[in-house]
Amino acid sequence: MKYQRWLLATILCLLSLQSSALIIVDVVRDVPLETGYTGFSTNMREHGYNPNTDIAHSITLFLSFREIVDDGDDWDAGTMEFLIFHAMPWGYRELVYADIDTETIAFGLSWAPGEDTCAIWDMDDNCTYDPVKSGNFGIAMTNYSTNLAMNEVRWELEVTRTAVSEPSMIILLLLSMLGLGNFCRKACADK
Numbered sequence: 214m215k216y217q218r219w220l221l222a223t224i225l226c227l228l229s230l231q232s233s234a235l236i237i238v239d240v241v242r243d244v245p246l247e248t249g250y251t252g253f254s255t256n257m258r259e260h261g262y263n264p265n266t267d268i269a270h271s272i273t274l275f276l277s278f279r280e281i282v283d284d285g286d287d288w289d290a291g292t293m294e295f296l297i298f299h300a301m302p303w304g305y306r307e308l309v310y311a312d313i314d315t316e317t318i319a320f321g322l323s324w325a326p327g328e329d330t331c332a333i334w335d336m337d338d339n340c341t342y343d344p345v346k347s348g349n350f351g352i353a354m355t356n357y358s359t360n361l362a363m364n365e366v367r368w369e370l371e372v373t374r375t376a377v378s379e380p381s382m383i384i385l386l387l388l389s390m391l392g393l394g395n396f397c398r399k400a401c402a403d404k
Contacts, residue, residue, distance in 0.1 A: 237262050237370045244363040246356060254351030255368045262348045267372040269330075269345045271323035274352055277364040279315045295357040313361065320352065323371075 239255040253276075262269075280294065294313040298320070310318075324330055324345070331340035344350045350368060 234371070234373050237372060239368040241366045242364065244366050246361055246363045248356050248359055250353065250355050252351060252353040253366050254349060256349050257368070257370050258348040262370060262372065263374075264346050264348060267374050268326050269324075269370060269372050270326075271321060271371045272344070272350055273319055273321040273369045273371075274350075275317055275319050275365070275367040275369070277317040277367075278313055279362050279364055281360050281362050294361045296361075297355045297357075299353040299355070 237257055237260050239257065239260050241253075244253070253274075258264075278294070294310070296310045296313050298308040298310075330345040331343045333340070333342035335341050350370075
C-alpha cells in the first residue's frame, strides 16, 4: 500500500510536466542596407526563448533581397550585387555571392540535444560565445553594391519547450494526496 501511494504520486507529478514543439520567430522588415560591413542579430530571449526550459534544435535565417534598379544587365560591374557573408553561429565560414539578384537566401544549422554548440573559444579552449545558451544569434556581411535593398530579415528558432509546474500546483497536488491518504486510512480503519 505504501509503494502504491508513491507510485501514484510519481505518476501524477510526471503528468503535470508537458512538452510542446514550437518555432520562435523574429522578423525585421525594410532593413536599410549600406555598403560595407553590416551585421544582423537577434536576441531570442526577447521573443520567449528560455535556455533553461527550452531545448533548441535548429536555427534558420532568411534574408530577402531586392534590386533597387533592375536594368536587366546582371553582369555589368556597376550593377552587380556582390556580397560576402560571415556567419558566426555557422562556424565563421564565409560565403561569397557574385550576383545575388532578387531572392531569398536561407542559412540553417541544426544540432542534436546535448551537442556542443559553442561558436567562439578563447586561447585556453573555454567557450566564450554559445548562441544556444545565450539566445543571441548573429550574422555579418560585407556589401559591395549600391543596387541592393533588403525586404526582410527573419530568424526562426525551433525548440521543444518543457513546461515547469508552478509551486502552487505542486502544493495543491500534495495536499490532495495527503487528504486522499487520510481518507483511505480512516476508511480502512472503519472496516
